[in-house]
Amino acid sequence: MQKIPTVFLRDPADRKRTTRDVNPGCEWVLAGEGVATRKYDGTCVLLDEDGVWWARREVRPGRTRPPGYRPVTTDEVTGKTQGWEPIAQSAYAACHVEAVSSGSFSPGTHELIGPKINGNPESVGTHQLVAHADAEVFDVPRDYDGLREWLLAHPRYEGIVWHAAGGRMAKLKHRDFALNGR
Numbered sequence: 001m002q003k004i005p006t007v008f009l010r011d012p013a014d015r016k017r018t019t020r021d022v023n024p025g026c027e028w029v030l031a032g033e034g035v036a037t038r039k040y041d042g043t044c045v046l047l048d049e050d051g052v053w054w055a056r057r058e059v060r061p062g063r064t065r066p067p068g069y070r071p072v073t074t075d076e077v078t079g080k081t082q083g084w085e086p087i088a089q090s091a092y093a094a095c096h097v098e099a100v101s102s103g104s105f106s107p108g109t110h111e112l113i114g115p116k117i118n119g120n121p122e123s124v125g126t127h128q129l130v131a132h133a134d135a136e137v138f139d140v141p142r143d144y145d146g147l148r149e150w151l152l153a154h155p156r157y158e159g160i161v162w163h164a165a166g167g168r169m170a171k172l173k174h175r176d177f178a179l180n181g182r
Contacts, residue, residue, distance in 0.1 A: 003075060003082060004161065004171045008144065018176045020144045026170045030142050034164030037135035039171060041121040041158035042113035043092055045129070046084055049107050053100070055090035058082050092117065099127040108133055121158065135161070148177045 007026045008018040022030060044056035059065050061079035071083040087096050095116050114120060114127030140150050140160060151159065151174045159173035 003073070004169045006176060007147070007162075007170045007172050008176070016175070018172075023170070028164055028168065029162050029170050032142050034162040034168065034170070036138045036140045036160050036162050037132075038138065038157055039159035039161045039173065040111040040113055040130050040135070042111040042117045042130070044109055045087060045092075045096065045112050046109050047105055047107050051107075053087040053096065054084035055087045055092060055096075056082065057085040057090070095127040096129075099129045102126070102128065105129060106131065106133075123156075132161075147172060151177050 005023050005026055006018065007023060007029050009021045009023050011017040011019050028034060046054040046056070048054065054070070057066065057069065059069070059071075059081045061081075065071070065081075065083075066085045066089060068086045068089070069083055070085075071081045073083075074081045087093060090096070092112055095114055096112055099112055099114065109132045110129040111132065112127065112129055113122040114124055117127070138160060141147050147160075151157070151172065155174055157174060159171055159176070161169060161171045163169055
């Protein structure tokens, strides 16, 4: 699990805003590479190959890691470590139990969405798991102005995640533009 880079650089004076400058390493998105998929607004969980569920967890520097925590990467700028904790000890454990009762799932990452997740921006009636591999695919513009217009016209979506060869990923969120007065 790597933190997915935002397509455009953030404004150093206001990190909530993006600039028109492309984040180095994300030029491939504007070149038309990769597939654009829906970014769901929930919390990421993982079903591993052994059938064990994990919840994404970020640990700040100087904080104690939870029992059973599996660190994956540490952000060199913020010092935050991203990793996985056993789902049973996650704050979303009860929501997850409800979601998995609805069917069977394949190994991989999923987005846990529902009434008690992030204020339910997905507006669903029950807790559900959406496989990232099955995310809705979009045909979106590949330039700053076009992406800004598309995202602002689709406020229901948290954003877009592009997937390309070699596991490359990049993202843009609705709020990256909603806060920009440009």
